[in-house]
Amino acid sequence: MPPQPAPPRTGLWLVGARGGVATTAAVGCCALQQGLIGSTGLVTELPPLAAAGLRDWGQFVLGGCEIRAGELPQAALDAGLPPALVAACGDELRAIDQRIVPGVVHNSGSAVDQLAAGDAARRFDTPRAAVDAIKHDLDRFRESERLERVIVAVASSTEPPTDATRLPDSWEELEPLLATPHDCPLRASSLYAIAALESGCGFVNFTPSLGASCAAIDQLAIQVGACHAGRDGKTGETLLKTTLAPMFASRNLEVMSWVGHNILGNADGRILSSQENKQSKLGCKDAALDALLGREPGDGPQSLVSIEYVASLGERKTAWNHVHFRGFMGVEMTLQVTWQGHDSALAAPLVLDLARLLDASSARGERGAVGALACFFKNPVGAPLEGHAEQFAALLKHYAGRHSAEASDH
Template sequence: MTKQRIGIWIIGAWGGVSTTAAVGLSALQKGTTGASGLVSENPFFEKLNLAKWDQFVIGGHEIRDTSFVDAAKHFSETSGVFHPALLQSVESELKAFDQNVKPGTLIHVGDTIRSLAGNSVKQYDQETLQDTISRLSADISEFQQKHDLAHVIVVNLASTEPPVEESAKTLSLDELKQALASAETSPVPASTLYAIAAMHAGCSHINFTPSAGTDLPALVELAEEKNVLHAGRDGKTGETLMKSVLAPMFAHRNLNVMSWVGHNIFGNLDGKVLDDPVNKSNKVHSKDHLLTEILGYKPQTLVSIEYIESMGDWKTAWDHIHFQGFLDTKMSLQFTWQGTDSILAAPLVLDLVRFTEREWRRGDRSGVMSHLSSFFKSPMQATTPEFERQYQQLEEWANKVSEESQSS
């Protein structure tokens, strides 16, 4: 039996994480890289019969004028991540993926993201909001038909938007449909417009960014109406991952955390966008709320994110934890996390696509996939903020899917 082909449609297709995911997928398809960093390659998940790497094809929306090939070469030159021989071996695959990328939208993206836009997307500046949604949705449907894809999973990897307007957080689906009559009356950002277009095309949706995406009541309703799966928000890759592992230790040992300071520096495109205080506020909130949820009280906290251009995609996070132990003795723990932002994030994107495809394949499934909470800083409908418990929920889901498969 011929294996079904699956589409990965990326919002922000030529960004650092997206390009790394495309290079990684191509290398996996050619068998020239190992499985390190891929959760879905853990032996525990072999029983799921996950989609094979050669079943996937990439396309997407982008606002900049570049390509996977050019972005990967720039990435290699500025961050030293990709070996030139690796890029040469996957160049033909990247060029094929490039043919599937279409111009996105600049509606409600904010001034900083708009400043990155190329000429290809600016031709749609006079487009109505409804025409934009129809165009974005048609792009995905055309991609699905062109490549004879059984299903398409849309992944938001675009730059972090400014915080969503408060009015959008209370809209019902009916109210949102009325508000979408024009860009002037619509309070939702571009990430949500992309999500609406994805759902209209019948696609699953993953929001790997701090942007609103589907994390609004109206979009939760729309997912149920369209019978589609979705999950998010904001990939948990580095410092916050450490917080979700270490904070429970302090709570379980009854050590009082008085303060937790996290200082982050990096120099990629995401860092450049987050250099805007408005965009940064969205990311800081996503990184900062976790401690209160785990500890049950709010210590003094400080999260700083600074753009240091020379660092490229390399990220350093330094954390200082000041805590109180027995006999009111004050002590401290410090750690430094250093890694490349995109290398940490890209395999998780590929994992999420595989797990989402498997949940879609179960049939008659829609709504928020809360069992994927371990992948996100601000997971939708999560029942616990602790990484270990979240990961147990992923394993419990895998056991359930495996049992269903064996009994059918």
């Protein structure tokens, strides 16, 4: 029998490749490829999506960029992953390390600047020069690994908010600003987005940074025929909020205040302890509540969200939610929930799911923001703010539903 051709492969290019989320995704992907772990925590392994014709884990090749020196196996141990699993994936992790190149720092804020070490980070005079360098990295990855498609996933440190008042609405107006050293307000996450889309890659923004979440970059995606998804992975407190708030609304219970207090101790927590970086995260966390409770914007309950860095906790994040609400005859009640999660173990499988799903969207030729991926994000682009159940139903309809229809057409 003639040898079977090798199955086509997709590259997953992780930005922030030795950070907690990306490293956990890399170990997870290697472990899945070797059959060392089960599918718990992976949305795409749920029965309706497992039958949706998505690429196998073995068809993914990982690479990426990072602004700090280091080695992936050590980063995996630092992230608290089981040493035996890290050792079993050692060869493949070292191979991925060989495919990690210096990242780009641009307008990233002082907290990120302090992380960037020597040759491990690159700086350019203009945003356009940075975009071209990133495109070159992506081309090399695609060619050297013989990849059919590439998905770029930003899992790098949270940047300070981008000044939206300085952002033009159209790509036609934004594009010339890239050639100027100072007129362009974009930060590195958006330069990664532009480079990915101009290179024909799918783009995922797992962080609260701007990435592709503005009209002008979405327009670019539509023009070049590439797709993107974001913003800020929904792994804990907001997952609870988007699940519980519709419950209060559907019982006509009046939520008067919702307080979320988060303490965490990993590297992300340290960056978020910088005031300007924290603003990006708080903006994403609070966006949904008024809409989910069926209230007009600004007419909802008092809402407080705090994030504090507590070094001793490491990857273990604790989120305490206190919901004060009123029921029949004005009787006051409270709901309190404490969520204790391993941050990266909650986030990493979603990055892998998103790579698989956006790969399928790219294969279908989808353009612009893929709103059907809203259930993965705190602040979804291309979709209204809805409860988690509606978002999950939209995901299944888009991926599982369409695949069954396509299969029955043939």
